[in-house]
Amino acid sequence: MYISEILIKNYRNLGNAPFKMELRKFTTIIGANNVGKTNLLESIGLILSQDITMFKKRMLQIEDINYTTRLNFKRDVLNDSISYEKIEFPEVTVQLTFEEMNSKQLSVVGDWFSTKTMEKAKLTYEFKPSNNFDKETWIKEQREKIKQLKSAKEDIKEDELLHFIEFPIKSYQYVIYGGNDRTNRVDPYFLSMLKLELLDALRDAKRELIANGDYKLLYRILNQGNENAYEDIKEVLNTLDEKIKNNKQLKELKKTLISQLNRISLQGSGENNIDFNFTTLETGEILKKLSLIYGQDPITIERNGLGRNNLLYISLILSHLAPEENIDVCFRVVGIEEPEAHLHPHLQKHLANNIEQINASRDDLQIILTSHSTHITSSLNTDNMVILYKNGADVKKHYITDGFKDDKKGKHHRHYLEKYLDATNSSMFYARRIILVEGIAEQILVPVLFNLTYGRTLDSIGCNVINVNGVAFKHFLEIIKNGYFIKCAVLTDGDEGKKTENRATNLKRDYEKPYRNIKVSINKETFEKELIEANKAGKGKNVLLKALNSTRPKLGPEYSEKISNKEIGNEEFFSMIEEYKSEFAFNLGDELKKIGKSDFNVPTYIEKVFEFIMDIEG
Template sequence: MYISKLVIKNYRTFNDFKIVLKPLTLIIGENNIGKSNLLDSIGLIFGQDVSYHKRRVLEVSDFNYKEILRFKRQVLDFNIPAGDIIYPEILIECTLIGWDEDQESVVGDWYSNVNFTEATLTYRFATGSKFNREEDVQHQRNFITKFIKEHTQELYDKLLESAKLDLINFPISKYFYTIYGGGDSSSTANIYHLNQMKFELLDALRDACTELVASHNSRLLFRILNSKEEEKYQDLKGQLVGLQQAINDNATLQEIKNGISVQLDKISLATDETSNLVDLIFSLPDVSDLLKKISLIYGDNPIKIERNGTGRNNLLFISLVLSYVEDITRGHSSYFRVVGLEEPESHLHPNLQDHLAHNIESLIKVDGKKDFRKDIQLLITSHSTHITTKIDFENTVVLYRDGDKIESHYVLDGFSEKALGKKQIKYLNKYLDAVNANIFYSRKIILVEGISEKLLVPIFFERNMGHSTEKSSCCVINVNGLAFSYFLEIIKNGFFQKCLVLTDRDTDTKTKERADNLAAKYDDVDQIQVSITADSTFEKDLINANAKGKGRDILLAVLKDVRPNAGKSYISALGENPIDTAGFFALIEDYKSEFAYSLMLNLADSDPLTDGFVIPDYITKGLNFFS
């Protein structure tokens, strides 16, 4: 069984959001896009720990901010009848499919389709049935009227909108949560059945060092050790039976005991009939007390957890939780468990990230088979391109912003199942490495043909936009040739981020129509702009744009650096004339990357306001696509 669809309304960053989930799902995207909020929303239904029971009673800050603004603006608008004002509600709906016979006994009351193949659980946070909404609106408006009367209309009109909105109270104390099944809000989910489902969250700010010592009931190691039946540890108590005699025979302990008796004799009343003799007794601890004395050590030269590096402890922590999740023999096993793993890459070097991601699928699969286990669903969030490229793209979904909304898109959604689609997927699986996977963490994408553009376009971008590509959340991807369409299909199929293609015209070659055909193919996709050189190649457009003036001086200086002897001869023969594009290009044709690198260093050290270097027109027009 697993959650196949999640609907989130008005919860934190999500206004009206839907996402398809799989038994193993990698959720990626830029910071503050809502990955953690997504996992927390699932915890509102499936979380059984005390902390989650408390979290189910939400705060004002848990509501989508724009929804709160909408509500307050409606209250301030006296033209809207009080009865027409909509109070915000938070709704989290999980659709479950693929259960086995045992799990069906739990979800049987929550069927939500006529074929009995889907079940839904819904968390709703809304005002109580006895709350009089119209009365509350009228009370708020009476307060505003009184405020204006006391402070004058003129002062009220001068207030910023934010100050006016602050005058409106959001009645959070009148809100209550319910969890119901089957889509019927009157059918409250049976607590016993709900408790058969669990949610484990390894959050990004986890304190691995603390959780790996079983010193408290809430510590992870203790919870794992204590999940077994007590009888399994009975032999530990047997080892302690002889400890009382050892205490009686210890001379130092006897000396301490006698000293206490002497002092007690001195301060006790003479008429006190109570004996002043004291003794030391060892109380045989409960199993849980014994378990709290256990901590983990790790490595060939084991040391205390506190002395381990954070990376090692993080890896140990993840292993500990996953071993707990995998263990179906524990005393308090559940029918279904969702595991949320946030940023498994924390404190791990790239090689360890690769290794962890490469093997993570096997943790929730049936031994020796490709099928996923039915009792576990694993949801991973990550910012690591190493993690991203090692988990199957079939299971990778990107969260991104489309205007004011957050949307989701699986990387391989929309690709044809025919030969061309399979070829495109094969290429992407091979070429989306730890560098190029950066497109899924960016809001703007620039695709270029080769290393020369990869080096120079970020410089041109900064000169054109006034800030770096990183500040604009823009990535520059070198497709190493002409494989633009493989990447553009991702954009076209639903990952609606703006994408600029900078490509050569390739005049007088067999592929001279390629660029125009590419532009025509994606002309109807608003998120894609194909910009083509005026001349045959990027370098020639660069030379043409700077054949005269100060730009000419920069190109000649770079030529002299890249081709010391040939460049010196060319410059001498050129004199004061404009640069001859064909002759100059002939000198750098076999040295394009060296030329681009030298030019990049030159431009990085010069002032764009005074150096006179001209960016080729097709690049300038292309960058304006992002404006």
């Protein structure tokens, strides 16, 4: 079983317009900070979490209700021309759809089916005014209060008046029901068989691992097992207690202690009798005393680094999910926020490569992972990767491979991207605007040229430069044409006179013309030759020569002296940097950072790309 779809309405920043998203058995969610990744996981917890704190959180606070919805509601209350019958009080809804249930799960969700074929079940959380709440009276009271405020202060503004409308949060109640029937309240016993385990981004792995008593993670996990599983330990401890009682030194100490107690306290019915006990034989008390050590040369949790403890914490949670016959849980959702916390890149990749396989063969487990790490995301299946992003006030979703057909061509694109999207290029999914380039020189210099032109960085407008290392643009454009990216520009060589000279024009035909968010800009010569041609004289010439001198310390000065006041010869200059393109790009970038916009000419085909990327409305 797994949650195949989630519907959210008016929960925090999600659902101003109803937010609906398909989920996979393993789902990776990426996106900018504060876009709603945590809110999505916590919305699932409103239904499935068995944590004692979540029972309280189900009674939402005002801040849990979508701000825009609350504001519009208050404006309607303020507007006397709107009758009270037409005013809609904000309601929060979270709905989970379940599919592919096994026989045990079917017996649990049997009362929650939402289709006649009994292939899907639904659970819905609703938070809204109680049935006995008098909406008409409440609205009249608010409007009377506003009327009095206006009389007392004639120049009071609408925004000020909104603050005086008290949201009736105390009159709200929640209900969780199954199927399509709101009267079908969910039995808590059956609901307890479905659980959410949430590893939040601010988890304190060390504190969870070494906590005392009932709060220790290891104890909470072990204590769910069968008590009879620890009988052999009890037998050993019982024998140990006998040994303690018969130890000569402890006997002498016991005798001395009783003697001293008899001297300083009242004597009576044997209240001064004492004995030694290593531990109680209660299973729970035994388990509380167990602790973990970790490493090739094992050390205590307190001495471990943050990264190791984080891995141990995640591993403990996942081991806790192993199915046990005696535990009455038929389905778990595990939400893991930012598993990359405190892990170096190799460990991030290793974790990502293995975590997706953990639930591959399990029908009682679903993992939802959120991440900001390109090392994590580049190692996971792109079919299961969804981007959350803001579109105005609304949050939208986009699966990376949405629009890919399940044919030979679509599989070829998918296979190429999975192999090619390494940690660097997977960063494209954290941007909404991108520029695709052929090589390292463009990757180095295009951001510098943009900064020179506009006095700001590409990062500041959420734009990445992606080096496709060749001319395999179409694989990336297959992703881009499907609508997530606001703008995508391609900088490519025309390859005139070569076998591939039609490649660039075909890209314009297949991608630029049909899709407004794509622009293909073609240069006549190579990138370097275009830079030379645009700056073969004047101030730009001096910038190029300085970069050449740094790249070719002997040949550069000789060439500068040779041409003197003449223009730079394009072919001759290019021949001196052809084998040093990346080094020349770095050196030119350094020189460009020292000058002003008027000191260097940006080639026209690159300027057009910048204009396209900046024009969001276009």
